[in-house]
Amino acid sequence: MVTGVVLLVSLPALVAALPATDASVSAPELRAQALASAGVAHSGYAQAAGGLSLPVGQQLTPVADLLSDRTSMRTWYRSPQDWRVDVVSPTGETGVYRDSAGVWTWEYEDAVVTRAGTPPLALPTAPDLLPTALGWRLLSEADEAELSRAPAARVAGRDALGLRLVPAADASSIARVDVWVDSATGLPLRVRVVGEGGSDADPALDTAFLDVDLADPGAAASRFTPPPARDLRTGPDEQLYEAARTGLRDGVVLPPTLAGLARRDVPGTPASVGAYGRGVTVLVAVPLPDRAADGLRRALRRSPDAVADPAGVRLSAGPLGLMLVDGSTGPLLLTGTVDGEALAGAAAELTGGGR
Known part of the structure; x- marks a missing residue:
């Protein structure tokens, strides 16, 4: 009986420690698979760790905190226009819901609802740091000459094929970007960004799924109905865009x-x-x-x-x-x-x- 309990408790760690199985896929092919995975429904739990310390003014404090701290997120994803991300902190949760018209943000502890559209000017938010969103963004404009294969790894208990991006621009301050892609679906499971002079042990940003489920989470998981009689605000990106537009x-x-x-x-x-x-x-x-x-x-x-x-x-x-x-x-x-x-x-x- 005791032996069985020990095995059940240690099973997740043993699975994570298994060697990853690689595949003979070229770097351009792997990039194409990753970009095509935007239609793969999934849910999971991810953490992003930023290593940037930005001494900025009050207007950019949320961005500075996002890029210098650890961000924990739960996500339910059905399509690029239908998803939900809960940002988990020691003091509570903030829900971000995407629909065809824009984004709802529900700050549960303060009972504040924010509605934002999709203006061309937008400050980064926690959902942008998910390995899927970041992986799709960073690979979307990569040239074949900038890509090479990296060793496979186990991420969230799954085989993930490695893809390395080394920017060609002389002005770039990024040394490389490593993306680990699910071998079965092409879904980016982990992204590590290393700056010039940095290392794998000290990346500028490292974001990864700790747990992922590749089943459709269902429409109810990402649906949001604003509570009545709550504080409804306009998103900061609309304010930023309007100031620049005028x-x-x-x-x-x-x-x-x-x-x-x-x-x-x-x-x-x-x-x-x-x-x-x-x-x-x-x-x-x-x-x-x-x-x-x-x-x-x-x-x-x-x-x-x-x-x-x-x-x-x-x-x-x-x-x-x-x-x-x-x-x-x-x-x-x-x-x-x-x-x-x-x-x-x-x-x-x-x-x-x-x-």
């Missing part, structure tokens, strides 16, 4: 390339906001109102790692760089997965210091 100020003209990266065409994005690069190497330029820029400037200058020069003040936190540029038309925020040299070069281009 124009924070006149005279902001962004170039077609910045730091050697081509400008991206993001439908619906205001002309005063520029997104540059491809895949995992992205640089964004956003004009800021003076009040927001003052708070961010103070936060950056408090960091001992900040670098100040006539163009502005910049800081690198792992592979994520931030720079507040003092332009002729007002302050500009540069941020993205580029190194400090690229940030300084972009600032020189924008202020005319490079000419």
